[in-house]
Amino acid sequence: MTEFRVEKDSIGEVRVPQNALYAAQTQRAVQNFPITGMKPWPAFIWSMVLIKRAAAEVHKEMGLLDPQVADAIIQAGEEILNGEHRDQFVVDPFQAGAGTSHNMNVNEVMANRANQILGYSLEDKEKPVHPNDHVNMAQSTNDTIPTAIRLGVLWRFEELIDTLQHFVDVTYQKAAEWDDIVKTGRTHLQDAVPVRLGQEVGAWAKAIERQIEKVTFAAEGLRRLGIGGTAAGTGLNAHPEYHSRMVKKLTELTGIQLYESDNLFESMQSMQDPVFFSAALRNVANDFTRIANDVRLLSAGPTTGIAELTCPTVQPGSSIMPGKVNPVLAEMLNQSMYHVMGNDTAVNMAGAAGQFELNVMMPIISHNLNEMMQVVIGSVRAFTDKLMVGLVVNRENAESWLSKNPILVTALNPIIGYNNGAKVAKTSLAESKSVRQVVLELGLMTEEELDKALDARKMTEGGIAE
Structure with missing residues (x-):
């Protein structure tokens, strides 16, 4: 049987799989949205993690985030960007609006992994890296998700x-x-x-x-x-x-x-x-x-x-x-x-x-x-x-179909006229005769004129038959 640990959020306690890097809010989303069984696309995970990793570095550079905490978040982010811990992103794409569950899944995973890097266990109640206060610092679902959409x-x-x-x-x-x-x-x-x-x-x-x-x-x-x-x-x-x-x-x-x-x-x-x-x-x-x-x-x-x-x-x-x-x-x-x-x-x-x-x-x-x-x-x-x-x-x-095509008469329109052309096409189709044969039988053109006018290659190059 799966072993669990107890996590808390603003609503109360929730049981989370013992070794999961995510925490209460992710677990609630898993329970609330068992819709498709699909998981986030790698491009989305990459984008969200990159945003968190970048934010930690920016806040460290501005002196707004403890360097030790920032470095742990950055390292956690780099691990995920390199393909580790991908099985921890478990929220169905069909979920609550805006993507809060997606955002918190990333926040919780990166916070818990950062805490492990700093020597804390998942069971420790007091840990230095908080998913909201530190990983999500100066962020909201409302600006991280649209940014991740673009980056993905x-x-x-x-x-x-x-x-x-x-x-x-x-x-x-x-x-x-x-x-x-x-x-x-x-x-x-x-x-x-x-x-x-x-x-x-x-x-x-x-x-x-x-x-x-x-x-x-x-x-x-x-x-x-x-x-x-x-x-x-x-x-x-x-x-x-x-x-x-x-x-x-x-x-x-x-x-x-x-x-x-x-x-x-x-x-x-x-x-x-x-x-x-x-x-x-x-x-x-x-x-x-x-x-x-x-x-x-x-x-x-x-x-x-x-x-x-x-x-x-x-x-x-x-x-x-x-x-x-x-x-x-x-x-x-x-x-x-x-x-x-x-x-x-x-x-x-x-x-x-x-x-x-x-x-x-x-x-x-x-x-x-x-x-x-x-x-x-x-x-x-x-x-x-x-x-x-x-x-x-x-x-x-290809060549056989072309030889039987009565529409070849179109190239003769400037010479014999549209009405004669229509007559030739209909006769050719009805009597299973080539356009050339019908034109000659009707005396509309000479063989020499036909040879010149019915050059199929020339017809593909535009212009007017002479």
Whole structure:
């Protein structure tokens, strides 16, 4: 059986697992919110611990915190930042508003670990490091959580951009390899004028390249921190220099360029920067959904579909049909992107739910943003490495579909006119004849004129047939 120790908070006594570094308030949250069994994302833990570690150093430098206590808090923070004690962060993301339980979980763990560093046991009733007075010094849930939301996203931002850029690079390489393949374009899921496969696939790369620009722009607002606003933006209980010193210290510790807020009240009331970044991730998901769908359609078959592309065989596709292979990486990407879009909806609604000096829906904003980052990074990386790198073109199928496409007549419009063009297209489709054959039978052009006008490659380069 689990052994317990008794801890006290302002409400009374509560039993806590004997060796847990957390204390009464965390235990109450565990008991009150047994919602999902999920734990905080590593990015959130990293951010919150970093804030506490930075605050201890800032207060030590200003002579406001006993150096011995500060050093113990800093050491406890460094241990957690290096991967230790991560199992002590146990509060469900779906919890009381604002994230007080998250904040106290971090305060209690760091305080108890600091006390151990100073030679005290968890059972000692009088310990030098207090979770509120020392670890949470000059802080409030109301300014630490929004700061952690921003830092958590920025912590993985380069990883996100590198992942998206990797897709862009691989896809541009495929586009270059396939630029000589002329194929049927499709609009409304119906045959359209010719395009080069390189043009079609190159547009996928360009779309994500543009998304990188948008995401990068959206991330800039997250660099503006409101730490030091404490409970309501006034900075009550914080030294006048605390805000600027904290931003400088966090920049130093993270290597991430961060900025002071020009209005601490706005930085605590409004979640517009996280909401804006969430929307940018949703837009990335929109484009990847479209790309995944194109891959699925272009690889449909292999004998009765378009089958212009062949996805790598990575696993069997059916429990009943032997030999069946499915575009599983594209299917995975679709599902992942739908999840990102759903998370964004929750972030958007939570962002609008703030009242007066605080948005109490911050826990779900934090959780969803970190989850969105993970899902985008993981799914796009897998899609790129396991599908795009090994994607193969079926040249014969692409060229065969093009040869049967009656819409080739579009290039002849400037010569034979739209009405004659429509007649040729309908006859070609109805009688299963090529456009070339029908035009010659109707005496609309000579063979020499057709050879020049029906150059499919030239059609992909624009201009007017002569």
